[in-house]
Amino acid sequence: MENFIVTTARKPAADAQFLAEVTAAKLGLKFIPRADFSLNALKKIHGVQNILLVRNNLLSIVTTDGEIFFHPNTAHLRIKNLREGKGDRLIDAAKIKTGDKILDCTLGLGSDAIVESFVAGSVTALEINPALAELVRFGMKNFADDTPHVLNAMRRVEVITASYTDFLKTAADKSFDVVYFDPMFRHALEKSSGINPIRAVADHAPLDANSVREACRVARRCVVMKENARSLEFERLGFEIASGGKYSPISFGVIEL
Numbered sequence: 001m002e003n004f005i006v007t008t009a010r011k012p013a014a015d016a017q018f019l020a021e022v023t024a025a026k027l028g029l030k031f032i033p034r035a036d037f038s039l040n041a042l043k044k045i046h047g048v049q050n051i052l053l054v055r056n057n058l059l060s061i062v063t064t065d066g067e068i069f070f071h072p073n074t075a076h077l078r079i080k081n082l083r084e085g086k087g088d089r090l091i092d093a094a095k096i097k098t099g100d101k102i103l104d105c106t107l108g109l110g111s112d113a114i115v116e117s118f119v120a121g122s123v124t125a126l127e128i129n130p131a132l133a134e135l136v137r138f139g140m141k142n143f144a145d146d147t148p149h150v151l152n153a154m155r156r157v158e159v160i161t162a163s164y165t166d167f168l169k170t171a172a173d174k175s176f177d178v179v180y181f182d183p184m185f186r187h188a189l190e191k192s193s194g195i196n197p198i199r200a201v202a203d204h205a206p207l208d209a210n211s212v213r214e215a216c217r218v219a220r221r222c223v224v225m226k227e228n229a230r231s232l233e234f235e236r237l238g239f240e241i242a243s244g245g246k247y248s249p250i251s252f253g254v255i256e257l
Contacts, residue, residue, distance in 0.1 A: 002048075003048050003049050003050050004027075004029050004048060004050045004051070004052055004131055005029060005030050005031075005032050005042065005046050005048050005051055005052070006020050006023055006024035006027070006029050006030065006031045006032065006051070006052045006053075006054065007020065007031070007032045007033070007034045007039075007042060007051055007052075007053060007054070008020045008033075008053070008054050008055060009034065009053070009054075009055035009056075010034050010035075010036060012034065012054070012055065013056070015057075016054050016055055016056055016057075019054050019057075020054035023052065023059070023134060024052075026134070027052075027130050027131060027134060029052065029131075030046070032046060039051055039053070049063065049064050049200065050062065050063050050064075050131070050200065052131050052134075052135070053067075057142055059134065059135045059138050059139070060135065061131055061132065061135055061197075061201060063197050063200035063201060064200055065197045065199065065200050066197035067197060068109070068132070068135065068197045068198055068201070069139075070109060070110070070135055070136055070139025070140070070143060071109070071139075071143070072110075072111060072114055072143070072146055072150055072154065073109065073111045074111050075110075075111040075112075075114035075115050075118075075150065075153075075154075076146060076147070076150055078111075078115045079114070079115060079118050079149060079150055079153065082115070082119065083149070088115060088119075089242075089248070089252060090112060090115065090116070090180075090224070090226070090252060091115065091116070091119050093224055093242040093252035093254055094178045094180065094221075094222055094224045094252075094254070095221065095222070096116060096119045096120050096178060097119065097120070098119065098120065099120065099121060100119075100120040100121075100177040100178060101120070101124075101175070101177050101178075102116045102117075102120050102122075102123045102124065102176060102177065102178050102180065103124050103125075103126070103167075103171075103176040103178070103179045103180065103218065103219075104116060104123055104124070104125040104180050104182075105126050105164035105167075105168075105179060105180060105181050105211075105215070106126070106127075106164065106180075106181055106182045106183055106203075107125040107126060107127035107132075107133065107136060107159060108127070108132075108136075108182065108198065108202070109132075109136060109198065110125065110136045110139070110140065110154070110157065110159075112180070112182060112226075113125040113157045114150065114153050114154045114157060115153070116180070117153040117154065117156045117157050118150070118153035121156065122156045122157070122158070123156065123158065124158050124160060124176070125157050125158065125159050125160065126160050126161075126162050126163070126164050127159060127160075127161060127162075128161070128162065128163045128164075128203045129201050129202070129203065130161050131201065132198075132201050132202075133160075133161040134161075136159055137159040139154075140154045140155065140157050140159060141155065163203075164181070164211060164215075165208070165210075165211050165214075168211060168214035168215055168218055169214060171214075171218045172218070173217055173218065174217075174218070174219070174220040175218055176218055176219055176220065177219065177220045177221045178219060178221055178222055178223075178224060179215040179218055179219040179222075179223045179224070180223075180224045180225075180226075181215070181223070181224070181225045181226070182225070182226040183203075183205075183206065183207045183225070184199070184202050184203065184204050206233070207225065207233065207237060209236075209237060209238075212237050212238065212255070216255060216257060219257055220257065221256075222254050222255060222256050222257055223239075223254070223255040223257070224242075224252055224253065224254050224255075225237070225239050225252070225253045226250055226251075226252055226253075227250065227251060227253065228249065228250060228251075229248060229249055229250055229251040231251075233253075234251070234253040237253075238255060239253025239254060239255055240253060240254055240255070240256075241253050241254075242254050
């Protein structure tokens with residue numbers, strides 16, 4: 001987290017100033033008063049590449065590649081499809097049903113976790129980057145511009161700041177029904193430029209075989225991984241590619257237990 005500072009919009013309201021100071025203290029980061037500096041100027045002055053920005057009731061992360069906001073994104077449409085009986089490739093691959101305990105090991109911006117929560121009822125989601133975890137945690141609790149069933153689903157996502165390697169080692173045997181991984185793809189999709197800003201703060205380490213073994217110990221029913229459809233990671237780590245999505249650039253691999 002040495003590559004981060006926290007600041008506000010210019011002339012922040014008192015509650016935004018307070019939120020910025022509290023968030024900085026919580027994450028062990030420097031809070032820098034914005035004054036009249038541009039964000040790029042603050043980066044240069046303080047020798048950082050990323051800024052956790054607080055304005056009104058919103059957190060965002062400004063990276064070298066753009067700004068990251070919390071938003072349900074595709075979760076809204078996917079939940080709409082589920083409500084209309086159209087299914088969802090992740091839900092189908094993992095056979096998630098009401099009452100399941102789900103461990104989402106790679107939260108990111110949380111779209112998958114929201115969909116999992118909508119079906120299962122709750123989700124435990126891990127994010128290794130403390131700033132990204134706090135942005136999504138705050139968003140899950142405070143985002144209001146959506147339908148009640150989407151908002152209720154995101155409110156039931158428990159965000160934990162942790163690496164899945166550490167968390168899985170201490171988790172009890174068969175303590176979750178499904179363990180899910182969505183690591184950064186080994187080969188990025190050409191049409192995925194919309195997620196470029198998150199690449200600056202994401203964990204780029206490949207999923208390792210030991211973590212998969214630990215996930216198989218922790219899961220009762222299955223372990224699922226999302227990857228580029230042409231990826232060799234499925235074979236390397238022992239996942240069987242789930243059926244469906246013939247023309248999709250992504251696939252889901254499953255280890256049935």
